[in-house]
Amino acid sequence: MFKPYKTAPFFDEMLDGDGKPKSHYTKFHRILTGFDENGLKKKHETAQLSFLRQGITFTVYNENESTERTMPFDFIPIIIPDEDWRKIEKGMIQRTEALNLFLEDIYHEQNILKDGIIPRELVEDNPYFYNKQVHGINIPLKNHIFLAGIDLIRDENGEYLVLEDNLRNPSGMSYVYQNRYVMRQVYPEFFSKHSLFTLEHQISHLHDAVLSHVPSTLKKGADPRAVLLTPGMFNSAYYDHLFLAQQMGLELVEGRDLLVRNDKVYMKTIKGLEQVDIIYRRIDDDFLDPEAFREDSTLGVPGLLQAFRKGNVSILNGIGNGVADDKAMYAYVPDIIRYYLNEEPIIANVDTYRLRDKKQRDWVLERLDQLVIKNVGASGGYDMLIGPHASEERIEEFRQKIIEEPHQYIAQPTIKLSRAPAYQGDRFYPCHVDLRVYVMRGKETHVLPGGLSRVALKEGSLVVNSSQGGGGKDTWVLKGEGSDI
Incomplete structure (x- = not known):
């Protein structure tokens, strides 16, 4: 089965x-080696059809065209031992706590800027820094990060590293659940011999986190009403919005379903207007309120920001979180952890070169063919150069981009991303993987056991994003001795 499979020179998750x-x-x-070729092929086809039947899709945007696709699924799970998971869990709680303190600080006292830990211009020139709109607002629990999606990778030594922070509208949690559902339906044999942390009660932690963000003006003892605000069915992550709203028992609404009167937010229902207290929004800041952000937005709710400022409604995740999770700020997160928590990072960053700095920029420009270059404001694998795999023409294109806008890019070494076996096209072959870990923060903090393992199914590719041909795997966290079942 694995005869042609080569692990070197990469760290392999399984072998x-x-x-x-x-x-x-x-x-x-x-158990896997007990299957014959035909049995595996049939199971693989059944799994892909399951995603198609359930309408589990995402949208790829390319050159002004959009294509709807099912998420490719690979049945070999990423299995994480209990001991490794405990370290990840502690690291994720530490990181999101520090980033939340950073957001609270820069929208209030700005002590980290006064103390010179982070260059002031890095914050003030950031397009996601909405100081004018939200400076000085006291939000429930002082919590800007209700849900974080932190992307981890493993290097050639098997060490976990943080690749990226997603603190605005992290997507993909629905795929975690659907991956597990399909695995249990199609490959039940695998579960009988393994004791895993389950996902069944995790949505209740997310629901509790939403409802814990009670606005200051709500009467004591009153039950808050929460909704999930979506841009609509044509959004690439709409399935994610629909799934989470259904699982949490929240109304799924669009901007046109809400209105603001006397600085309070109401939902239109067949019984009349009903006040809304908490909005879990899946709309970017710029589109939330045409009176406060982009005038041409038809997705948001006019007057929403004023209702928020008056303390009549909570908005999750916080407005302006993007200043803490762009790729330029990423390089300073270890300093942020040390500043606010007086601790060393439990899980380190990938080494990152800051191209605003002339010395670092000159060093990087001489080595573009060896490095990864990323646009600090882009995501999904777009506007990125992987030097060792790029043509001379592409390298020169990025050289000019960096020279013209050095503040817009960072550079990182080409990490030998860990790999895991994938089964596609009737054979096993090694593919690069990463892991998105979800942190849910309310009165308490919970980390979803496992998370979304993404796999670069294109052979040799380092890009795991679904929009670039990547797929998903189920992620298992094994229960250690003495763990509660």
Whole structure:
């Protein structure tokens, strides 16, 4: 089954250098090798059809065209031992706590800027810094980050590193649940021999986190009404919005379903207007309120910002979170952790070169063919150069971009991303993977066990994003001795 499979020179999640399964994969490997080729092929096709039947899709935008696709699914899970998961969990709680303190600070006292830990211009020139709109507002729990999606990778030594922070509208949690559902339906054999942390009660933690952000003006003891605000069915992550709203029992609304009167937000219903207290929004800041942000927005609610400023409605995630999660600020997160928590980061960053700095920029420009270059404001694998895989023409294109707008780019070494086996096209082959971990923050903080494992199904590709041909895997966290079932 794995005869042509080569692990070197990468860290492989499942197999050691001799091609033998690692201890936490032993049971899975034993069951897997019991299938014949036809059995595997049929199961693989059944799994893909399951996603199609359920309408689990995302939209790819390319050259003014959009294509709707099902998320490619690979059935070999990423299995994480309990000990590794405990470290990840602590690291994610530490990181999101520090980033939340940073957001609270820069929209109030700005002590981190006064103390010179972060260059003032990096914050003040950031397009996602909405100081004019939200400076000085006291928000429930002083919590700007209700839901974070932190992307992790493993290097050639198997060390976890943080690749990216997503603090605005992290997507993909629905795929975590659907991956598990399909695995249980199509491959039940794998679950009988493994004791895993389950996902069943995790949505209740998300729901509790939403409802804990009670606006200051709500009467004591009154039950808050929460809604999920979506741009609509043509948004690329609409399935995600629909799934989470259904699972949490929230009304799924669009901007046209809401209105503001006397600085309060109401939802239109067949029974008349009903006041809304908490909005879990999946709309970007710029489109939330045409009176406060983009005038041409038809997705938002006129007057929403004023209702927010008056303390009559809570908006999750916080407005202006983007200043903390762009790729330029990413380089300073270890400093942010040390400043606010007086701790060393539990999980480190990937080394990052700041191209505003002339010395670092000159060094990078001489080595573009060896590095990864990223636009600090882009996501989804767009406007990115992977030097070792790029043509001379593409490298020169990025050289000019960096020279013209050095503040718009960062550089990182080309990490030998860990790989895991994938089964596609009737065969097994190694593919690069990463892991998006979801942190839910309210009165308490919970980390979803596992998260979304993304896989670069294009052979040799380093880009795991679904918009660039990537797919998903189920993620298992094994229960250690003495763990509660």
